[in-house]
Amino acid sequence: MTATPTQPYTQHVACHCRRVRPRGRAGHPRRASALRDVLGLVLLPLPLLAAVLPAAFAGGGTRRWFGGRGESARADAQAAKDAAAAAFYDLDTAQRDLRISIETITAVDDSPAARRAAADFEAFGLRIDEVSHRYITAVDAHDLDRDDLEASVADRARSELTGAKDELARVKQELDRFGQSLGPLLDKAETQLARLAPAVERARQALLSASTALDAVRGSGLRADDLAARLAALAPELTKLNQGAGRHGVPETLQRADRVLRDAEAVRAEAERLPERAAETDRRLVSLRTRAQALTTRTAQVEPVLSELRRRFTVACWQDLQRVPEQAADAVKQAELKLAEARKARDEQRWPDATSLLSTVRALLNSTDEAVSAAGDRLQRLNAVAKNPQQEVDRTRFVIRDAQRLAMAGRHTPDPRHARPLDDAVARLDRALASLEGRHPDYWHFLTETEAVRGAAARVVTQIREERGGGA
Incomplete structure (x- = not known):
């Protein structure tokens, strides 16, 4: 018109x-x-x-x-x-x-x-x-x-x-x-849009901080090649962030910004910790080498202990310790080889490899230390029980009586589920004590039996407390 x-x-x-x-x-x-x-x-x-x-x-x-x-x-x-x-x-x-x-x-x-x-x-x-x-x-x-x-x-x-x-x-x-x-959908969308610019800016600042931290570490003489590679891998992500949400979408841009922020902060944190990590690696190298040397000395002392065990006690008391000196010497040698590899990895600044190797060395030395200590502990315990077996018996009977009192608390007759294992524990202790009679008593068997009896009584106590606690 x-x-x-x-x-x-x-x-x-x-x-x-x-x-x-x-x-x-x-x-x-x-x-x-x-x-x-x-x-x-x-x-x-x-x-x-x-x-x-x-x-x-x-x-x-x-x-x-x-x-x-x-x-x-x-x-x-x-x-x-x-x-x-x-x-x-x-x-x-x-x-x-x-x-x-x-x-x-x-x-x-x-x-x-x-x-x-x-x-x-x-x-x-x-x-x-x-x-x-x-x-x-x-x-x-x-x-x-x-x-x-x-x-x-x-x-x-x-x-x-x-x-x-x-x-x-x-x-x-x-x-x-x-x-x-549309209110809820619109509120959600506007919230995400409001997050977009700050999220992208935080990601950019995190990348800048990571780069600055990495430069500082390299300036101190540490290469940090793995961190540099991880930071370089974030460059394409930064390019996409700069291209904007109009090209890649708001949800994807927000996810990318969060991912870049998280990864960049991880690189920055590791870069800042790297000098301390290098110093800690050096301290562990020195400490573990000293410990390996000390174990070498202690391993040489196992043989005299075994000689005394053989001389004074039955075969069953020391047979399982026969190969301790040989096994300890082999473990110490392996630990020293791993220490050399760890030193090389540290010199090449392969920090994950150095850390892994040092953990292996520590595990080897721990197991060796336990084996070497076992021989001396065995001799000490056998000497004590040979001198006074009644002390071990009294200790075990106290544990059994304590469990019996708990089983009878608030009851006229004990629950068969509790009484039976405690009765068995008393009989087992009596048999262990009777085994010491004779010319060559097996003191190690006696010690393992009393320890097993105490364990059985402790399990009954745990069962009773769990049942009464659940009923409450």
């Missing part, structure tokens, strides 16, 4: 007061033309705009008016036209605002709920196109500025325009409700 000499431009604008459909959706050409008319009006100087708008929406102009029923019907039709134009404008504005919300959500969220929201919005777009088409058709079908406008024609125009207005308003209400339902 175009302006004619008999139809003022302002009236034409008022008839089609609406906005252009957002780019990317097929809209009605007439809606776009109508919005261009409105924009043309908005670009007028303010004094002229103030003078034009009342006339535009009131249907003013230079035509001649005739009184009576016809003019009243024309005025009602014009009012209906103005109301429909306002409803059209409100709906188009709401659709444009909601499109921004949908674009925000889909830029951040790829969940089923977000995809469903986008699809629902597109469906609303089709409905908006339908009601807009009805409105534009109603506007173009009736020229309310004609001098010979009949009352019946005006009434029909009013009815059609009012119906179009009501339909536009109803769709806008539904669109508003749909927009309100």
Whole structure:
């Protein structure tokens, strides 16, 4: 619909007061033309705009008016036209605002709920196109500025325009409700968008800090080649961060920023600890070498201990210790070889290898130390029990009696599950004591038996406490 000499431009604008459909959706050409008319009006100087708008929406102009029923019907039709134009404008504005919300959500969220929201919005777009088409058709079908406008024609125009207005308003209400339902999705999307810039900046600063720490370490004479390689591997990630979320998406960019931050901080922390790690490695090398030398000396002392065990006690008391000197010497040699490898790894600044080798050396020396100590401990315990076996018996009986008192606490008769193993423990102790009678008593068997009896009594005590604790 175009302006004619008999139809003022302002009236034409008022008839089609609406906005252009957002780019990317097929809209009605007439809606776009109508919005261009409105924009043309908005670009007028303010004094002229103030003078034009009342006339535009009131249907003013230079035509001649005739009184009576016809003019009243024309005025009602014009009012209906103005109301429909306002409803059209409100709906188009709401659709444009909601499109921004949908674009925000889909830029951040790829969940089923977000995809469903986008699809629902597109469906609303089709409905908006339908009601807009009805409105534009109603506007173009009736020229309310004609001098010979009949009352019946005006009434029909009013009815059609009012119906179009009501339909536009109803769709806008539904669109508003749909927009309100997007609140949680929109809040989540806006939160992620708000995180985006700070997250990327933190990742960049972390990379800078890691690089600075690595330079400082290298300046102290440490190569830190593995850390340099890990930092270099983050360069492509930084490039993608610089390319932005527009290319890689908001969720992926946030994940990448978090990953770069985490990896860069790990490199920085390890670089800062590297001088201390080097010093600790040097201390462990010296300490373990000293310990290996001490074990070599102690290993040589095992043989005299074994000689005394052989001379004073039965074979069963020392047979399992026969190969301790040989095994200890082999373990110390292995430890010394591993120490040499650890020293080489440290000189080459292969810190993980050096740490692993030192752990192996420590394990070897620990096991050797236990084996070497076992021979001396065995002789000491056998000497004590040979001198006074009753002390071991009393110690064991005390443990059994303590378990028996606990089993009888709050009871007239003990629970068979507790009494039976305790009775067995008493009998086992008596048999162990009886085994010492004779010319060559097996004191080591006696010691292992009393230790086993104490273990059995301790298990009964644990069982009773667990049962009573569970019942409480």
